Each structure stands twice: as C-alpha cells, then as structure tokens.
Amino acid sequence: MENKSHIDLSVTLGGVRFKNPFLVASGTFGYGAEASAYCDINGLGGIVTKSVSWKPRPGNYPRRIVETPSGMLNSIGLANVGVHNFVEEKLPYLAEFDTNIIANIAASSIEEYCDVLKHIEANATKNMVGYEINVSCPNVKDGGLMFGTSPDLVDELTRALRKLTEKLLIIKLTPNVTSVAPFAKVCEAAGADAISLINTVVGMSVDVFTGKPRLSTVTGGLSGPAIRPVAVAKCYDARKNSKIPIIGIGGITSAMDAMEFFIVGAQLVQVGTSNFVDPNAANHYKDELVGLLEKKKVAKFTDVVGTLNIEEVTKALGW
Amino acid sequence: MENKSHIDLSVTLGGVRFKNPFLVASGTFGYGAEASAYCDINGLGGIVTKSVSWKPRPGNYPRRIVETPSGMLNSIGLANVGVHNFVEEKLPYLAEFDTNIIANIAASSIEEYCDVLKHIEANATKNMVGYEINVSCPNVKDGGLMFGTSPDLVDELTRALRKLTEKLLIIKLTPNVTSVAPFAKVCEAAGADAISLINTVVGMSVDVFTGKPRLSTVTGGLSGPAIRPVAVAKCYDARKNSKIPIIGIGGITSAMDAMEFFIVGAQLVQVGTSNFVDPNAANHYKDELVGLLEKKKVAKFTDVVGTLNIEEVTKALGW
Amino acid sequence: PGQFVNVLPKIGFSDPMLRRPFSIYNAIGDEIEIIIQRHGRGTDILADAKVGDVIDVLGPLGSPWQFDSQDYETALLLIGGVGVASMPLLTKHLQASGTAFLSYYGARTANMFADEYLTNVVYATDDGSKGYKGTIIDKLRNDLKDGALKAPKLFVCGPTPMMKAAIAVSEEFGIPCEVSLETEMACGIGICQGCPVPTTEAEAAISGKKFYLVCTQGPSFTKESIVL
Amino acid sequence: PGQFVNVLPKIGFSDPMLRRPFSIYNAIGDEIEIIIQRHGRGTDILADAKVGDVIDVLGPLGSPWQFDSQDYETALLLIGGVGVASMPLLTKHLQASGTAFLSYYGARTANMFADEYLTNVVYATDDGSKGYKGTIIDKLRNDLKDGALKAPKLFVCGPTPMMKAAIAVSEEFGIPCEVSLETEMACGIGICQGCPVPTTEAEAAISGKKFYLVCTQGPSFTKESIVL
Ligand SMILES: Cc1cc2nc3c(=O)[nH]c(=O)nc-3n(C[C@H](O)[C@H](O)[C@H](O)COP(=O)(O)OP(=O)(O)OC[C@H]3O[C@@H](n4cnc5c(N)ncnc54)[C@H](O)[C@@H]3O)c2cc1C
Ligand SMILES: Cc1cc2nc3c(=O)[nH]c(=O)nc-3n(C[C@H](O)[C@H](O)[C@H](O)COP(=O)(O)OP(=O)(O)OC[C@H]3O[C@@H](n4cnc5c(N)ncnc54)[C@H](O)[C@@H]3O)c2cc1C
Ligand SMILES: Cc1cc2nc3c(=O)[nH]c(=O)nc-3n(C[C@H](O)[C@H](O)[C@H](O)COP(=O)(O)O)c2cc1C
C-alpha cells in the first residue's frame, strides 16, 4: 500500500501535513473501527469523523436512505455517540493509526459548538489535527440548515471557535444557498483555515404507491455522483471569490473525479458515498492519482492544484 | 394514440384546459417542427417553446453539452430565432397542432420581457394559451440569473407582465436559491397563474487532461434524472409555502417519476432532457400514467394531485 | 448461518449505484451461492448475469442467527418465500451440532419451494398443492398446540406480516423467537447508519440504544429486542 | 450516404443516459451496420453487446454528403481511421451514378484498415506496411501535383488534424472539399442545440447564422461554410 512512485502526494494545509489529498467524509466512514476490516486506514490522507454533538443522538426513525439516479438521499439525523464517548473511545482508537483525524462537529447553538470543541480540545490525541464544523446538515430539524444559510451566523460561529483552538478550523459549507461566495469570504475573514464543500443537496423522493415521502423526515440530503457537477461549480465559485483553502467534496468516484476539484483549486478532497460501495475507495483513488500525475508528467501533486485554464475557453467567446 | 381508457387525464389551470398533464419543456423540443417526425405532437398536453428574446441569439460557442452521471450540463446560451421570426413562422406552424402552446420568454430587462410578450400577444394564434417567463437561465452572462435570485425583481417583473395579458402567466423559477418559498409567494401575490420549477441547477465539469472547463461558459445548467430529487423537494417547498398552482419539471423519465410531482402538488409536468433520448417520451409517460391510475383505482388524474401524506411518516417521528 | 453479502449490480456505473444485500444461501470453501428474487433493476441485472460474468461481492456481513442460545431444544425454522435463503446454512449447523430441528416452509403453491438444501420440512401451501392447505403459521400453531415439539425456538425469515404473526404465535406459546429482517442498506458494514430498526423500550433501557443497525447487529434479532 | 444513427447504450438506465451517434456503415433493406471504435463507456457497452441483444436506435439522421454537386468529376474519398464509417455508402452511390472516384485511406499500420466495402483504394500507412509509407495527405498531395486526377472533389472524414490538413490541400489546389464532423450530441435531431459548429464570416453573411447544427445541417459541410 506504499506509494512506490516518486511523485509527492503530500500537501500542507494550515501548517498540517497530509500524506495524500484523499480524506474520507464525515458520516460515511463511522469512527474508523467499522471500516477497518475493509480499508487500509493508514493509507488515507485523513479521516473526518461522523458529526459529533454534545449529547449522543439516536438519529431519525427509518426510512433513512433512498437510492436515486446516480445518488442517494439520506436523513440519518446526525446519529452519533456524543462527545464524551467520542473522546473516551473513538479518538483513542483512531490514535493508533498513522493518519490525520479531523473531528466534525454538529450542534444547534453556538454555545454547543463551542462546548463540544472545547471538550475535544481538552482531550485531543496526537493525530487529531483539527475540526470540521458542520453548519449545514439539512436533516436535523432543530439546527443545521439555519447556520449554513446565514453569512452572519457563520461569521459569528467561526470567530467564536477560532478563539478556542489553534488546530485546523474547517467550515463545511452547504450548497443549499444562492451562492457560496459570501460564506467563503466570511470564513476567510473570520480566520478559518479552510472551507470544505459541499454537504448534501436538499432532495426528496415519494413512494408513488403509498403516497408518502420515502424518508421519514420528508426531505433529505442528496449525495453521490449526481451532485458532482454541482460540487465542482460551488468550489469554483468559492475559489473565484476568496483565497481560503478549499477541501472539495461531492460525488467523487475516481481519481479523475478528484482531479476536477484539484484543478479548480481544492487542496484536499473527501470521499463520501463511494465508501458505501467500496470502503477502501479513497486508497484506490490515491493509487490512480499517481498514474494520472505520471501521465501529466507532474512531479508533485500540489502542482496541479488550481491550474484551471479558463482563458482559452472564454477567449473563444470574445468576452 | 388516443386515450382508450375511461380515466380522465385532463386538467384545467388558470381556466385553460390541458388534455393531459404532460408538456414538453422549453429548450428541449425546439419549436415543434424538428421533433414532429418522431413525436405525436397532438398527443401532448402542451409544448413550451424554446426561450425567445427580442432579437435572435446565435447562442454560445461550443462546447455546449457534457454528459454527467444521470444528467447533462448545457450552456446553449438561449440560442433562438428572435420574437419576430417566432410569431411569423413558429407560432403559425404550431397552430396546426391540436395542443396547447406556451411561449417561453427570456430577456435581459423588464422592458425586453414586456416587449416580447406584447409582440406575441399581438400575434397570438388560437392555441397559444400563455407565457412561461424564464427568469433563471444560468447560462446567459447579461441576464437570467439576476431576476430569478431576487424576489423583488421577480415581483416587479410579474406585475409588469400581468398587466399585459390575460393568458396564462407562468413564472419559471430557478433552483439556485436558498429557498423557492419567497419566490412562490411573490408570484402568487403578483397575480401569476402558476410557477414552473425547476430550471437547471448550476454545475461544472473540467477536462482533466487539458485543465480546461468542458463548457465554453465554464459553468452550465445540470438537468436530467440526477436532479429529480432536488426538483421534487423544491416543488414541495413551494407547495408548503404558497397556494399558487405548480408545474413540476426536472429529470422526469417515466409516469412514476411524474407521479412524484403530482402527489407533491404539481398539476402539470414538463419533460425536458428525456426528449433527447426519445422525442416521444411525454406521450409514453402519458400512456403509462393511465395504467398507474387504473392500478390506483382513480377515476380522474386530478384526484392524485396534492395527495402527499406526510402525517403518517412524521407521526412516527413524534414531531 | 444468517449472514449476508452485499453485491454490486454493475461495476463502473452509477445507476444503479449501491450494492444489494443477499443472504448467503450456501457456502462451500471459498464459493458462495445466493438466490435472487427479481424485485427491481438491481436484482434484474444480477439475475440476468451469465456464467463467467465478474460480480463484485462484499462479505460475509452481519451477525449469525443466535443458534447457540441455551433457551431451547428444538429449532423451528419458519420460512416464507425467499426468506428461505438464510436457512440452508442454519440447517447444516444444527445438523452438525446435533440439535433437533424442523423446518416450517410456506408458499403460495407447490412449485415455489426452494428446498434442495433443507431437511425435516413441513410444507404448507395456500392452494393445498403441497403439504398443509393454509398458512404455515396456522400449521405451526396447530403443531405447537399438540405439544409434541419439545422446548421449541422459532427462527423466522419471511415477509413482514408473516414475521409479525410468528412473533404473536411465540408470545401465545411463550417460546423464544428470532426474526431476520430486511431493510434498505447502503454500506452493509455499519458506516452509513442507513439501516436502523427501532428497539423496544425494555431493550433501549438496557443497551441505551434507540435503534440497532440491521447490517451489523442483525439481520436477525430476538423478538424482545426490536419493534417490527 | 453520410447520415448517422443515434444509439442508446443501455435501455432503462440513466448512467450513461444519452444516445451515441454512429455513421451508417452499410444498409441493406431495413438492416443497418455500424462499426464502433471503443472510446469510453458507451462504446464499450455497445461493443460488448451480444447477438440478439436489443439495441435502441434512432435514425437515419443528418444530411447526406453533397455528392450531387456539379463542381467535380472525380470524387476523392479521404479517409482517416474510423472516419471510414461513412464511406461505404458513398462508394455505393458513386458507383451507381457512374461517377469516377478514388479512396485515399490512411492508417497507422496494415491491419487497421476496414475496407471490405471499399473499392479503388489508395493506401498509406505510417510504418509502410501497406501502400504508401507516410501520411495519406502526403500521398494525396503528390497525386494532385501529378495532375492525373480530373476535376477532383475531396470528401473527408477522419481526425480533426487530418481534416484541417485536407482543407489546406484543397485550398492549395483550388478544389472543392467537404468534411464530415464529429461533435458531442444529445438529441441528434436538432432540438437540443448542443452540437454547433461556427460558420465562416462569409457563410454567416449569407445565411445569417453564426452556427450550424452538426446533427441536422451536417455532419458534412463544405470547407467554405464552417470553421474547423
Ligand atoms: C439482509 C438481507 C438479506 C437479503 N437476502 C435476500 C436473498 O437472499 N434473496 C433475495 O432475492 N433478496 C434478498 N434480500 C432482498 C434484496 O436485497 C432486495 O430485493 C434487493 O435489494 C432489491 O434491489 P432491486 O434493485 O432489485 O430493487 P429496487 O426496488 O430497484 O431497489 C431500490 C433500492 O431499494 C433497496 N431495496 C429494495 N427492496 C429491498 C428489500 N426488500 N430489502 C433491502 N433493500 C431493498 C435496494 O437495495 C436499492 O437500494 C435481502 C435483503 C436483506 C436486507
Ligand atoms: C456524426 C457522428 C458519427 C460518428 N460515427 C462513428 C462511427 O461510425 N464509429 C465510431 O466508432 N464512432 C463514431 N462517432 C464517434 C462516437 O459517437 C463516439 O466515439 C461516442 O459517442 C463515444 O461515446 P463513449 O460513451 O464511448 O465515450 P465517452 O467519452 O464516455 O462519452 C461521453 C460523452 O461524450 C460524447 N462523445 C465522446 N466522444 C465523442 C465524439 N468523438 N463524437 C461525438 N460525441 C462524443 C458521447 O456521445 C457522450 O455523450 C461518430 C460521431 C459523430 C458525431
Ligand atoms: C449517509 C450519510 C451521512 C452523512 N453524515 C454527515 C455528517 O454527519 N456530517 C457531515 O458534515 N456530513 C455528513 N454527510 C455528508 C458527506 O460528508 C458529504 O459532504 C456528502 O455526502 C457529499 O459527498 P459524497 O457525494 O461523496 O457523498 C453524510 C452523507 C451521507 C451520504
């Protein structure tokens, strides 16, 4: 599983080195243990853990998932073990692996976000390199969507959290807004180290025979290849309108898919839904990436980041 | 091609009778002539013609289309013949068919919208039953997106157009907003007969080998089955927040798909991208719908509209 | 016995995208057999696969039937339709361990039984074309009433209404009962949280969990632990 | 001759979703033949189809080669690689109408020619394994220089660089030239506007159109009308 090639896949973001740019996305890899039998965890660039809140959450009633064309809807409802179990069991377990751990936090108030972060910070393990703040989970009725759709709230939240940690602070943006540009800007100004995008897109599916929504929460979050073009466009919008580092997420099913994000400007990517099809997916893409970079005759991965060439296409248009 | 069953598929919207609820979507059926060899046009509930502007528009430079997982991106750039040719050639041609014609209008100013509508109104043919106002085309640099993302502009535009016609006035909403609810509300208050949604979702694709965007306009509009869950959710949002009649659009590839929109509350649907795979698609779905309604033992199509049953699912949640 | 595999209908395409779960019907060395009932597009693709086609399989997954529990002497394998899929391996195991068992297998009509790997089978058909005429639940209740079955435990797999009826019967006779559930699944390994089944209040009080995951904690559960 | 069909790789699935365009290689009665070069997932699915598989085909589509134009006496069919696909029917037609013609067919090496339906073929290979050693464009230029070809017109189908070179040659010798284009297509019948080719300024001045649609107004165009 070692990268035998001479191509350097490592990338440094906010002072933290990632051995390669492939992380696994929050909520699609549990806390590591579940997938460890099927995935070479030490080969990953990092693991973003399932959103954790102050108290444990049982999650939503079934039905929680629906397959859709090239995608799936979910309304898991942020089922999680709570921050105490997280620091007592999950972080120590994950500390045994040679990969970066990023703790994703969900909450329904700025205070809760802060409390959860502080509790993790006080119990951080050596490979716990930072936090990803889920301001956008559309599944939870009493929170989530609100934060992520208001630049002011995101600003306030980011500033509050920034004071509490020197580790990586990553704000995970929702695509369910008119433009992500104002959010990228406030995150940059408020001192976040990066933004990650996108979280799931609001979607819905109806059981035609019963006349009922298929998900118990009526609407849910759409993920998978179906949303990849949306995710790439959102990353492009963020890149055009800010300089904050970007972590690309959405429908990645190959190194080629990941490259679209890298070229647009993402320094890291996260693999989500694909883990359900193959829990070792991110490692495969990492290996494929080496081949792609060799073909492109690039010595190190970071040389492709942000190389999008729009001049030639737009010139043709006479803009 | 006659509906041999006893099930009544007709539906009346804003006083206009549609013989069945399947229309073809703007930009996916030309002006009728192109598809006439492959489609039984008289079997359609109606045709929404390609967006027409005051002057003819050549459209964007290639590349204009990219296939994506269960969808496609387009940046046609509102290529159209202009309103003069439209009323001189296209409307008279379409007047020969026994189906409702809805003229879709795109423009870059309220004045242009009004001028185009007035010119059509003055030359309306007998089956020209109304207008669909494209406030949302994301492809055109000098217009489109602006209108559709501002409730105030949509309000002003709708009021201006409402004064000019007693025919159907349908506002076609963009999904690229945080919520469609405020738009549904202003359309209702400003006197529109219906809203149609969704137009395409902003998306992007990158050619990894050249490092260039695949579309000449960098970003484009995503359509097809990939976006159906998004479209159903947007229709649900509009239905929850207003009483204005809804025309559902997005990724419909069967009568089952259409039923999701009907159950959520759409009285009509439009078939878009599917026409590219089968120009007679809408007629097939119409035939399938008869079978579905027979199975459901429903006497008339309108009995299923808006029958979404959310009580039973949400009750389980203890909300 | 009781475990399953998660099978990808088509490699390299995203419609359909997710794997489909199937019980392990039979296993010899490295090879496994599954039986597939056509249900939708995924099962159609798999049912139409030809000899030599490469199929991507993840497994074995899930927890086995709790056949080692000490609360019974006679295992009663209660089977409805395609629910038979998890029974051959359970049969093998019971045989190997010398446990008494009987299979109660119901179907609409005689030609719908897949019983090649079963033994000691009591049949019931709706149309009476094989075995008892009526539901297999009725047949089971009659036999339990007769009292000839010694300290029985039910291992049930079939349609939900049948499983509910089986639970009712087990309560009526005060005997242990385990049911094998089907829920939608994405990952099959506990990372998506997509396959919950609500626990009973009593169970939640003990485990602190409002839901169990069918893919890892199941697919089979004791009737006391979950709400069907 | 010169028309195409639009073929759906897989019926009932949305990945891949769109049809793929292929030239009509040969047509006998109701049956058509196409040849497929593997390029991606759609062509893979079609190339792997087995005898008896049902394939959904829309066509014939597009406009034929302008072989009836009065500006030539000898048709020169200039062919690169899979561009051969539109040539057999053109050959048939020229034969039937008694028009003089020659095919200039280039490939990398001898075993890459698909010439079963061609006659009067001049070959060129990069490695010299069949016919002229070098590009078919060089061979054509040599022959045109010799002046033996009477009032020729070029009908070109091949990779874009070759078509550009062909246009240059035709300008050099002042002879008419038609090229058959490949662009991405969704509908193939003129309703999506997805397949534009820019027109030359001269052409736009006449037609008032800045773009032509390759699917309906093409796939073949005179070199004067479009910008490659
Ligand atoms: C533990 C377990 C064991 C199973 N064992 C067998 C078996 O041995 N033989 C057999 O024929 N079937 C078995 N099933 C059911 C089988 O998984 C479904 O019939 C199959 O997933 C349907 O897929 P489809 O694409 O044909 O249907 P579609 O309806 O097109 O599927 C759409 C989506 O719904 C899911 N889905 C639909 N029905 C079911 C269902 N009943 N259970 C779970 N997910 C479903 C699919 O996985 C897919 O994600 C089992 C299910 C589970 C959970
Ligand atoms: C008029 C015409 C006639 C053609 N005739 C033939 C023929 O006879 N034999 C043959 O082998 N090929 C022919 N082609 C090319 C063939 O259509 C493409 O190779 C095929 O569409 C690629 O599909 P894919 O899924 O394998 O590739 P992918 O790259 O996976 O396709 C992705 C998308 O891009 C489009 N695309 C990719 N390459 C091309 C291309 N070169 N031209 C048009 N669209 C493309 C596909 O249609 C699809 O929508 C023809 C193309 C045109 C326009
Ligand atoms: C089943 C499921 C659960 C998820 N749970 C979380 C979560 O707890 N927190 C979070 O920030 N994102 C969550 N996500 C969103 C993913 O991390 C990711 O942003 C999204 O799925 C898009 O990526 P993908 O298309 O690769 O899946 C979840 C996604 C899925 C499919």
Ligand SMILES: Cc1cc2nc3c(=O)[nH]c(=O)nc-3n(C[C@H](O)[C@H](O)[C@H](O)COP(=O)(O)O)c2cc1C
């Ligand atoms: C190629 C193409 C061209 C389109 N042109 C227009 C247009 O001119 N005006 C408009 O209002 N919508 C246009 N649309 C949007 C469709 O009418 C429709 O709203 C959208 O494609 C979603 O439906 P679908 O998924 O069924 O295609 C176009 C869509 C496509 C794919």
Ligand code: FES
């Ligand atoms: S199927 Fe993913 S957790 Fe059970």
Ligand code: FES
């Ligand atoms: S392919 Fe649709 S217009 Fe040509």
